[in-house]
Amino acid sequence: MIPTLTWTDEGVRFIDQTKLPLEESYVLATTVDEVADVIVTMVVRGAPAIGVSAAYGVALGAHNTRAATVTEFAPEFEQICTRLAGTRPTAVNLFWAIDRMKKLFASELAAGTPLYQIKVKILNEAHAMYDEDIAACKAMGAHGGALLPDEGGVLTHCNAGALATCGYGTALGVIRSAVEMGKNIHVYADETRPFLQGARLTAWELMADGIPTTVICDNMAASLMRAGKIKAVVVGADRIAANGDFANKIGTYNVAILAKEHGIPFYCAAPWSTIDMETPTGDAIPIEERNQKEVTHHGGKQLTPNGVGICNPAFDVTPAKYTTAIITERGVLRAPYAESLRTMELAAK
Numbered sequence: 001m002i003p004t005l006t007w008t009d010e011g012v013r014f015i016d017q018t019k020l021p022l023e024e025s026y027v028l029a030t031t032v033d034e035v036a037d038v039i040v041t042m043v044v045r046g047a048p049a050i051g052v053s054a055a056y057g058v059a060l061g062a063h064n065t066r067a068a069t070v071t072e073f074a075p076e077f078e079q080i081c082t083r084l085a086g087t088r089p090t091a092v093n094l095f096w097a098i099d100r101m102k103k104l105f106a107s108e109l110a111a112g113t114p115l116y117q118i119k120v121k122i123l124n125e126a127h128a129m130y131d132e133d134i135a136a137c138k139a140m141g142a143h144g145g146a147l148l149p150d151e152g153g154v155l156t157h158c159n160a161g162a163l164a165t166c167g168y169g170t171a172l173g174v175i176r177s178a179v180e181m182g183k184n185i186h187v188y189a190d191e192t193r194p195f196l197q198g199a200r201l202t203a204w205e206l207m208a209d210g211i212p213t214t215v216i217c218d219n220m221a222a223s224l225m226r227a228g229k230i231k232a233v234v235v236g237a238d239r240i241a242a243n244g245d246f247a248n249k250i251g252t253y254n255v256a257i258l259a260k261e262h263g264i265p266f267y268c269a270a271p272w273s274t275i276d277m278e279t280p281t282g283d284a285i286p287i288e289e290r291n292q293k294e295v296t297h298h299g300g301k302q303l304t305p306n307g308v309g310i311c312n313p314a315f316d317v318t319p320a321k322y323t324t325a326i327i328t329e330r331g332v333l334r335a336p337y338a339e340s341l342r343t344m345e346l347a348a349k
C-alpha cells in the first residue's frame with residue numbers, strides 16, 4: 001500500500017509528493033506548524049488526504065501541548081484549528097475534519113474529561129477518519145467500478161488516487177475496482193498543468209499497480225475523444241455543492257464539456273466528506289489562487305518572459321449538468337443532484 005501519510009511515535013510521516021516520481025522520500029512533521037507547511041507546499045495534497053492530515057495535525061498539537069488542564073488547553077486548541085484551517089481554502093474535507101475535532105473536543109470538555117484522556121480520544125478520532133477514508137474509497141470503487149465499460153480507455157484528470165487519500169483513491173479507486181472486476185481498462189492520465197499531478201503521481205501509482213496508463217498533455221483530450229479512444233471519464237472532487245456543482249483541479253471543467261460534446265459519460269467520485277450541503281452552488285466555492293511561480297517555472301527553470309501576466313487558480317467548478325453520476329461510498333447519485341444529495345443526506349441521519 002502507498003504510505004501517503006502515517007502516524008508514528010515521532011510525528012506524522014508523509015511521502016513527499018513534490019518529489020515523486022523521481023525520488024521516493026519522506027517528510028516527518030512533528031509540530032502543528034510543520035503539518036500546516038506540508039499541506040501548503042503540497043507535500044501532501046488531495047482533498048481526503050488533506051482532511052486526515054489536518055486531523056493528525058490536531059492530534060499532534062494535543063500531544064505536544066504544555067497545558068496541564070483542559071481549561072488551559074482550550075484556547076490553544078482553537079489556535080491549532082485556526083492554523084490548520086488557514087492552509088488551503090477549496091477542499092471542504094479540511095474543514096470537515098477540523099469541525100469533527102471541534103465537536104469531539106466540545107463534548108469532552110462539557111463532560112469534564114481530563115486532558116490526558118482527551119488527547120487519546122483526539123488521536124483515536126484521527127485514526128478513525130483514516131480508516132473510514134480507506135473504507136469509503138473501497139465502497140466508491142465497488143459502486144463506481146460497475147459503471148465503467150468492460151474495456152477501453154478511461155480518462156482521468158489530476159490525481160484522485162491513493163496519494164490523494166489514505167489509500168486506494170476515489171477516481172482511481174473506481175478504476176482499480178473495475179480492473180479487479182476483470183475489466184480491460186486503459187487509463188489516459190491528463191498531465192494536469194501546472195503541478196503535473198497526472199503526469200507525476202497518477203502515472204506513478206497506476207504503474208506500481210500494473211494498470212496500463214498513457215500520459216497525455218491536457219490539450220490532447222478532445223482529439224482522443226474524437227478518435228473514440230475514451231469510453232468514460234472519472235475524476236475526483238474537492239468540494240461538491242448542494243446542487244451538484246463541484247470544484248476539482250483546474251481543467252476538470254474543460255474535460256467535462258468535451259465529454260458532453262462527444263457523448264462520453266463523465267463521473268465524479270468523492271466521499272461524503274467532500275459534499276458541502278452548506279454551499280448552495282459552485283459559485284460560492286472559494287477557489288485557491290496559488291503562487292505564480294508554479295506557472296512561470298518548471299524544475300527550477302523559467303518558462304515565461306519576465307513581467308508577463310500570470311494567473312494560477314488551482315481549481316475550477318464543473319456545473320452539475322455535465323456530470324453523468326456522482327459516485328460516493330453511500331451509492332451512486334443521479335441528476336437532479338439537489339434532490340438526490342438531499343435525499344441521501346437525510347437517509348444517513
Ligand code: MRU
Nearest residue numbers: 045046047158160164236237249
Ligand atoms: O491541488 P491538489 O493536488 O490538492 O488537487 C487535488 C484534486 O483536485 C483532486 O482531484 C481532488 O482533491 C480529489 S482527490 C481524491
